[in-house]
Amino acid sequence: EDQVTQSPEALRLQEGESSSLNCSYTVSGLRGLFWYRQDPGKGPEFLFTLYSAGEEKEKERLKATLTKKESFLHITAPKPEDSATYLCAVFDNYGQNFVFGPGTRLSVLP
Amino acid sequence: EAGVVQSPRYKIIEKKQPVAFWCNPISGHNTLYWYRQNLGQGPELLIRYENEEAVDDSQLPKDRFSAERLKGVDSTLKIQPAELGDSAVYLCASSRNNNSPLHFGNGTRLTVT
Numbered sequence: 106e107d108q109v110t111q112s113p114e115a116l117r118l119q120e121g122e123s124s125s126l127n128c129s130y131t132v133s134g135l136r137g138l139f140w141y142r143q144d145p146g147k148g149p150e151f152l153f154t155l156y157s158a159g160e161e162k163e164k165e166r167l168k169a170t171l172t173k174k175e176s177f178l179h180i181t182a183p184k185p186e187d188s189a190t191y192l193c194a195v196f197d198n199y200g201q202n203f204v205f206g207p208g209t210r211l212s213v214l215p
Numbered sequence: 216e217a218g219v220v221q222s223p224r225y226k227i228i229e230k231k232q233p234v235a236f237w238c239n240p241i242s243g244h245n246t247l248y249w250y251r252q253n254l255g256q257g258p259e260l261l262i263r264y265e266n267e268e269a270v271d272d273s274q275l276p277k278d279r280f281s282a283e284r285l286k287g288v289d290s291t292l293k294i295q296p297a298e299l300g301d302s303a304v305y306l307c308a309s310s311r312n313n314n315s316p317l318h319f320g321n322g323t324r325l326t327v328t
């Protein structure tokens with residue numbers, strides 16, 4: 106059975122203090138790993154897709170990386186508007202569905 | 216392009232009452248999903264449609280939940296009768312095809328009292 110865990114559960118950063126969020130997964134055959142951002146009262150918003158180990162994607166202050174067992178979302182010099190819950194999800198070969206992790210709740214203080 | 220539209224945004228009902236949620240996906244998206252999200256958790260799949268066909272409803276509690284997607288476009292999710300444990304946010308998402316990134320609506324927050 107596919108499993109996705111995320112750590113830490115919650116993270117508080119000062120503005121400008123860089124850090125990383127972790128997404129660990131076990132899946133029968135990974136077809137893609139997806140990162141989403143979710144603001145309170147909103148649906149998740151797509152950020153990145155990673156398909157193979159070693160792949161990296163960047164968008165503004167965010168950079169996502171992928172290994173065979175985990176993915177990291179690096180946040181460089183975060184701003185208060187980066188505060189949100191960050192979800193990762195895997196899509197496998199067998200189940201043909203997305204399995205989401207519980208998310209990391211990020212707060213960036215000014 | 217217009218996003219995924221869901222209604223209502225909020226619903227408060229008493230237990231044992233019926234409730235229905237509506238979703239209009241992004242135009243041209245063949246795959247439609249209904250997810251349930253509890254507080255502090257990630258979305259969990261209830262049902263996935265490919266056009267009009269429900270291709271995965273293994274996680275749908277069929278004794279009280281039902282869904283339909285008429286003409287392969289809009290979809291409704293119904294609960295009858297609702298239980299206290301059904302309180303959650305119900306999210307609809309669509310994608311061009313399976314394995315493409317999901318585009319979510321803003322959800323319906325259901326409170327069962």
